Amino acid sequence: MTHSSGPDEKVLLARAYLSAVVEPPAPAVIRLIEEHGAVAAADLVAEGEFPRDVAEEVEARRSHVSGARLLEHAQRCGxxxxxxxxxxxxxxxxxxxxxxxxxxxxxxxxxxxxxxxxxxxxxxxxxxxxxxxxxxxxxxxxxxxxxxxxxxxxxxxxxxxxxxxxxxxxxxxxxxxxxxxxxxxxxxxxxxxxxxxxxxxxxxxxxxxxxxxxxxxxxxxxxxxxxxxxxxxxxxxxxxxxxxxxxxxxxxxxxxxxxxxxxxxxxxxxxxxxxxxxxxxxxxxxxxxxxxxxxxxxxxxxxGVGKAPEAGGGTPQRSTDGIDGNAKRVCDSLHFGRARHVEQLVLETGLPERTVLSCLTELEMSGLAVFGDEGWARCKQ
Amino acid sequence: MTHSSGPDEKVLLARAYLSAVVEPPAPAVIRLIEEHGAVAAADLVAEGEFPRDVAEEVEARRSHVSGARLLEHAQRCGxxxxxxxxxxxxxxxxxxxxxxxxxxxxxxxxxxxxxxxxxxxxxxxxxxxxxxxxxxxxxxxxxxxxxxxxxxxxxxxxxxxxxxxxxxxxxxxxxxxxxxxxxxxxxxxxxxxxxxxxxxxxxxxxxxxxxxxxxxxxxxxxxxxxxxxxxxxxxxxxxxxxxxxxxxxxxxxxxxxxxxxxxxxxxxxxxxxxxxxxxxxxxxxxxxxxxxxxxxxxxxxxxGVGKAPEAGGGTPQRSTDGIDGNAKRVCDSLHFGRARHVEQLVLETGLPERTVLSCLTELEMSGLAVFGDEGWARCKQ
Known part of the structure; x- marks a missing residue:
């Protein structure tokens, strides 16, 4: 640990002593340190001069702990x-x-x-x-x-x-x-x-x-x-x-x-x-x-949003993405093998003939439908 | 199905006809029914007298559907x-x-x-x-x-x-x-x-x-x-x-x-x-x-809350439930086999002696601790 600017030995001794005297959490001792600084707080605890709330936190161990011994022991175990x-x-x-x-x-x-x-x-x-x-x-x-x-x-x-x-x-x-x-x-x-x-x-x-x-x-x-x-x-x-x-x-x-x-x-x-x-x-x-x-x-x-790296994948794409609802309906009614007539598609989809025809054009341009001698069929992509 | 009070045959025929003419959802036809009633709406559709938005929904199938045939078929298949x-x-x-x-x-x-x-x-x-x-x-x-x-x-x-x-x-x-x-x-x-x-x-x-x-x-x-x-x-x-x-x-x-x-x-x-x-x-x-x-x-x-039947189980209970934080601390420091002196417990818990003693009394009353010749020990429950 490179404590570029660290406290002097007295402060370390005081903190070591107090940290072992208390059984955390120890709000009264923290307040005592904030008020007097660590060194003075440790002296007060060691000398038995403290308010009643601090007493609760320190009296069990305050005479049994040595900051110096603790720091020595700590150094030995890294x-x-x-x-x-x-x-x-x-x-x-x-x-x-x-x-x-x-x-x-x-x-x-x-x-x-x-x-x-x-x-x-x-x-x-x-x-x-x-x-x-x-x-x-x-x-x-x-x-x-x-x-x-x-x-x-x-x-x-x-x-x-x-x-x-x-x-x-x-x-x-x-x-x-x-x-x-x-x-x-x-x-x-x-x-x-x-x-x-x-x-x-x-x-x-x-x-x-x-x-x-x-x-x-x-x-x-x-x-x-x-x-x-x-x-x-x-x-x-x-x-x-x-x-x-x-x-x-x-x-x-x-x-x-x-x-x-x-x-x-x-x-x-x-x-x-x-x-x-x-x-x-x-x-x-x-x-x-x-x-x-x-x-x-x-x-x-x-x-924060946007800081995370992009997830791979995302939502899976389908070949019918980007074509509209009516075209999808027509596409559903096409078969891969067997061609169908426009009249059949009109009846099955319940769409007007002009709508079916424009949908078929759209599907053909998207490579999803093909027109042959027998009529319209679905394309494998 | 006991339709205690059902519509007459004409209404059934009209609904059957319209339900097969449209490819749902069919908002224009629903509006037409709301305006004229099912029977008149079916007549308008069959006769080709309807506004443009209805046309979109009905023209593909309106001449190919028979309400009577549908109801017959339905009855045959229950x-x-x-x-x-x-x-x-x-x-x-x-x-x-x-x-x-x-x-x-x-x-x-x-x-x-x-x-x-x-x-x-x-x-x-x-x-x-x-x-x-x-x-x-x-x-x-x-x-x-x-x-x-x-x-x-x-x-x-x-x-x-x-x-x-x-x-x-x-x-x-x-x-x-x-x-x-x-x-x-x-x-x-x-x-x-x-x-x-x-x-x-x-x-x-x-x-x-x-x-x-x-x-x-x-x-x-x-x-x-x-x-x-x-x-x-x-x-x-x-x-x-x-x-x-x-x-x-x-x-x-x-x-x-x-x-x-x-x-x-x-x-x-x-x-x-x-x-x-x-x-x-x-x-x-x-x-x-x-x-x-x-x-x-x-x-x-x-x-709504409270209407659901009571779940069995609930949160699991422990033998130390109901005793306070300090008593739990003291309880943790007790051993099942080996008895310990109050001074040891004071040092280990970091609690004042009087607190340790009152905790031990509480633990004894809860059946969690026992006092013997050698000192205090944990009780098996």
């Missing part, structure tokens, strides 16, 4: 601390959390710091999309997540996810395969390979993207930390795509947070018989989620 | 003519077509008559839903169509469709299996078993529901007639569900007509990798289509 004092801090994204806090959503408060494994903090300056979903994904869901990750990667849009099994893993892998950058936001210290089966994947992400967390190195994962973590996934992206999710899922929580932050929520449809798509369908039905079926539609939402 | 003069005429639904015509949508004009095979015209008085989709359906699509047909059938809601292979057939079969009534609207005479492979199905529909068409007995199916027919499917239902459809399909046409008539359009989602669901997704994305995943959601749309 993790660095990123705070608002760094140029690389994702300030634009974190401002959305601050606004939400101001609106009374205290649980969406910004983190004290971000602990980063990897150096690609330039990711924060580029657009990125969160791809989230269930761990117990189907093959369908994993395929779609990998395709989306790949497509975003090749389009130069970052992929954010949570490194879990299932959708998260497929999304990260797709992004890496597409040559794109990807960020894993963990619910434990960024040095912990969680889940264990994704140790190698996390290593690759750290090498080419970022593995980050607001939890200090060494912090184990806990259930509630996943929900708390989700706000960072929602905040760091321009929008969230739920690929597969049950009716009650962490992904639905990330989607709700995305919505609270004013960012677009997208969802991938799936079979109505799949419980793993029920959460996606519910988002589309009741919560304003945008149905998306592929990467171009996602790019349209997050970058 | 088909009866239903016109606006019959009590059983679906006037409420046809009024929607008339309104659309008044608004300039001439192609959505009402039919001259409906030729019916079967007697269950009371169907028109009950709510019904159109289930439409591609002929080349997947197993998924056919299953969903059959399930919806069955569910609507058991709920006493009629199922309208077009008797084609694929989605249509599955929808009709489901409705019959559910003991419900179903209506097949054909793009050919109602005496024609089209498609041939559905001859037996059409027989069952005629026996327990209705096979109907605006095309006189004997009329063969033609491509353009399917699109023209679709407006009747859209008009006769309270709403249309597109189960599976490609980007360019007859079902999309029925959906557009449904929307023009002011009725709700619903669509079933499917895998994004299925071309057969692309039309459904497009309806939801761009055309105001309502995503529905099952019969209860369809009933909610067409009958």
């Amino acid at each position: 993790v660095r601390l990123l705070g608002p004092e760094h140029d690389a801090w994702p300030g634009r994204h974190m401002a959305a959390l601050a606004r939400a806090t101001d609106l009374g959503m205290e649980k969406l408060v910004a983190p004290v710091a971000l602990w980063c494994r990897g150096t690609a903090t330039e990711i924060f300056a580029e657009p990125s999309v969160a791809l989230v979903g269930t761990r117990a994904a189907t093959g369908y869901g994993e395929n779609v997540a990998a395709e989306l990750g790949y497509g975003l990667g090749t389009a130069g849009v970052g992929v954010l996810s949570g490194a879990a099994y299932g959708i998260d893993g497929a999304a990260h892998r797709g992004a890496l395969a597409g040559g794109g950058s990807t960020v894993a936001v963990l619910a434990c210290g960024p040095d912990r390979d969680y889940p264990a089966g994704h140790a190698r994947l996390l290593g690759e992400i750290a090498e080419r993207g970022l593995v980050l967390s607001e939890y200090a190195p060494g912090t184990p994962p806990r259930k509630h930390r996943f929900l708390v973590r989700n706000r960072l996934i929602a905040a760091l992206a321009e929008g969230t795509v739920v690929v597969e999710a049950g009716l009650r899922s962490g992904a639905a929580n990330t989607a709700a947070t995305t919505d609270s932050l004013g960012n677009p929520v997208m969802a991938i449809p799936g079979p109505v018989s799949s419980a793993n798509s029920a959460g996606c369908h519910e988002l589309i039905r009741s919560n304003g989620g945008i149905l998306v079926t592929g990467v171009n539609e996602v790019l349209e939402v997050v970058l | 088909v009866r003519l239903l016109g606006p003069e019959h009590d059983a005429w679906p006037g409420r639904h046809m009024a929607a077509l008339a309104r659309a015509t008044d608004l300039g949508m001439e192609k959505l004009v009402a039919p001259v008559a409906l030729w019916c095979r079967g007697t269950a015209t009371e169907i028109f008085a009950e709510p019904s839903v159109a289930l439409v989709g591609t002929r080349a359906a997947t197993g998924y699509g056919e299953n969903v169509a059959a399930e919806l047909g069955y569910g609507l059938g058991t709920a006493g809601v009629g199922v309208l469709s077009g008797a084609a292979y694929g989605i249509d057939g599955a929808a009709h079969r489901g409705a019959l299996a559910g003991g419900g009534s179903t209506v097949a609207v054909l793009a050919c005479g109602p005496d024609r078993d089209y498609p041939a492979g559905h001859a037996r199905l059409l027989g069952e529909i005629a026996e327990r529901g209705l096979v109907l068409s605006e095309y006189a007995p004997g009329t063969p199916p033609r491509k353009h007639r399917f699109l023209v027919r679709n407006r009747l499917i859209a008009a006769l239902a309270e709403g249309t569900v597109v189960v599976e459809a490609g980007l360019r399909s007859g079902a999309a046409n029925t959906a557009a007509t449904t929307d023009s008539l002011g009725n709700p359009v619903m669509a079933i989602p499917g895998p994004v990798s299925s071309a057969n669901s692309a039309g459904c997704h497009e309806l939801i994305r761009s055309n105001g289509g309502i995503l529905v995943t099952g019969v209860n959601e369809v009933l909610e749309v067409v009958l």
Whole structure:
């Protein structure tokens, strides 16, 4: 991480200390830092001089944490601390959390710091999309997540996810395969390979993207930390795509947070018989989620209409495209093999003779009809 | 068909004649009938006394059709003519077509008559839903169509469709299996078993529901007639569900007509990798289509919220439901086998000791935690 202009050691120590003292979200401590600065806030906490709301957030651990030891430990495992004092801090994204806090959503408060494994903090300056979903994904869901990750990667849009099994893993892998950058936001210290089966994947992400967390190195994962973590996934992206999710899922929580932050929520449809798509369908039905079926539609939402690359294909064309309704009627009544007389066509189509005749001319010019000794027939194209 | 109060023979003859002279849609002839009545309108057409716009619609066949011969033929094949003069005429639904015509949508004009095979015209008085989709359906699509047909059938809601292979057939079969009534609207005479492979199905529909068409007995199916027919499917239902459809399909046409008539359009989602669901997704994305995943959601749309029977299941419940955030945090830090001290729990959760203690009491009362000689442990429920 090249902190072209970074804070001095005192600030790093203060942020490290405070980030490990609190169990996020910690709105009172964030307010204390805003008021006094990180260094003074850390001193106040360490010395026990703080208002009652701060006490709730710090008294359990304030005497048990050493910022210096944490920074040493972090350095040993290749993790660095990123705070608002760094140029690389994702300030634009974190401002959305601050606004939400101001609106009374205290649980969406910004983190004290971000602990980063990897150096690609330039990711924060580029657009990125969160791809989230269930761990117990189907093959369908994993395929779609990998395709989306790949497509975003090749389009130069970052992929954010949570490194879990299932959708998260497929999304990260797709992004890496597409040559794109990807960020894993963990619910434990960024040095912990969680889940264990994704140790190698996390290593690759750290090498080419970022593995980050607001939890200090060494912090184990806990259930509630996943929900708390989700706000960072929602905040760091321009929008969230739920690929597969049950009716009650962490992904639905990330989607709700995305919505609270004013960012677009997208969802991938799936079979109505799949419980793993029920959460996606519910988002589309009741919560304003945008149905998306592929990467171009996602790019349209997050970058704006027209910014997405042209889709191949488009609507299929037919040989009778461009000829009008009456001519189509006449064309329907022609046979490929057997020729027909104009009188037969008049009776069958119910069109006046002059209309049938002008339609036949039109069809002949389009190469759809041919006139021979026996009458009119349809042409193979 | 018990036409408790039906029109006299002259009116039947006139409607039969006019319905076979025109190739629908025929707005000028409908206007002529409205102005002069069916009998006088038929006389004017037969005698060649009509304005130019009527000429376009009648001159090809007016000298070749006999109403009497048609009615005889119809009787022989068990088909009866239903016109606006019959009590059983679906006037409420046809009024929607008339309104659309008044608004300039001439192609959505009402039919001259409906030729019916079967007697269950009371169907028109009950709510019904159109289930439409591609002929080349997947197993998924056919299953969903059959399930919806069955569910609507058991709920006493009629199922309208077009008797084609694929989605249509599955929808009709489901409705019959559910003991419900179903209506097949054909793009050919109602005496024609089209498609041939559905001859037996059409027989069952005629026996327990209705096979109907605006095309006189004997009329063969033609491509353009399917699109023209679709407006009747859209008009006769309270709403249309597109189960599976490609980007360019007859079902999309029925959906557009449904929307023009002011009725709700619903669509079933499917895998994004299925071309057969692309039309459904497009309806939801761009055309105001309502995503529905099952019969209860369809009933909610067409009958109104709260009218649909209660869905079984609902959101899954968990043992930690109803306990608050801090208690959940503490609960996460408890182990099932190994007991832990309060001090450990304080450090790990980052919560003040008094909060941890009150949470433990709450968890103990909920049966989630137990206190023993060694400290606190999680309880199996």
